[in-house]
Amino acid sequence: MPSRFFITGTDTNVGKTVVSALLCAALDAMYWKPIQTGTDAVTDSETVMRLAKLSPARVVPEAYRFGPPVSPHLAAGWAGVQINLAAIRIPSIGPQENLIAEGAGGALVPINGKQLMTDLMRRLKLPVLLVTRTTLGTINHTLLSIAALRDARLKLRGVIMVGEPNRDNREAIERYGAISVIGTVPKLAKLNRETLRRVFAHHFDRKALEA
Ligand SMILES: Nc1ncnc2c1ncn2[C@@H]1O[C@H](COP(=O)(O)OP(=O)(O)OP(=O)(O)O)[C@@H](O)[C@H]1O
Numbered sequence: 001m002p003s004r005f006f007i008t009g010t011d012t013n014v015g016k017t018v019v020s021a022l023l024c025a026a027l028d029a030m031y032w033k034p035i036q037t038g039t040d041a042v043t044d045s046e047t048v049m050r051l052a053k054l055s056p057a058r059v060v061p062e063a064y065r066f067g068p069p070v071s072p073h074l075a076a077g078w079a080g081v082q083i084n085l086a087a088i089r090i091p092s093i094g095p096q097e098n099l100i101a102e103g104a105g106g107a108l109v110p111i112n113g114k115q116l117m118t119d120l121m122r123r124l125k126l127p128v129l130l131v132t133r134t135t136l137g138t139i140n141h142t143l144l145s146i147a148a149l150r151d152a153r154l155k156l157r158g159v160i161m162v163g164e165p166n167r168d169n170r171e172a173i174e175r176y177g178a179i180s181v182i183g184t185v186p187k188l189a190k191l192n193r194e195t196l197r198r199v200f201a202h203h204f205d206r207k208a209l210e211a
């Protein structure tokens, strides 16, 4: 069984793309950003390609792309488009291929007039990894996100914490969230395939990522 995950986060800019690149590099996975806003700047697909040294063939094209760096429901509305969940399907890739799909923003980001990012996760049926910060405020944001994911009856596989290690916050998230922190990513001066693979080898529970 291949390892396939949906990467969400407690917020935008929390480190989902860096974690996605790390997992693509470590698991030799393909990458997919189903809904990308902010295409006027560098896209997450381009960043993952650069960081994980993925060939373009290992990156699945986005289902929806919008220029402005705002919530998908808003960017789509401005473009006169309605994001249609039925049009977003798990890409037809080899059955043994590992896959990392990255959401936009956090779990309850709206994608159209009625649906949220959690509805996309349910449609794709991928186990979820939640990326969180290590800093003050993360316990509340992480527990709220866990509650939203469980409320949507999603399979949350684990939490990945990004930033300077904070043991107290990690323990609180594991205890009150009844969840395992399956990886930590320290602040890295250099982000590249080698540094990301090293972090995976030293700071991730490989078993938790097996299908
Ligand atoms: N471990 C790290 N060490 C150093 N910089 C990091 C680390 N993790 C993330 N960053 C930096 O923090 C910023 C935000 O990270 P990233 O783009 O991965 O967030 P994101 O959650 O994917 O954001 P978005 O919601 O826009 O998709 C980027 O500039 C990234 O390079």
Ligand SMILES: [Mg+2]
Binding pocket: 016, 017, 044, 102
């Ligand atoms: Mg991102």
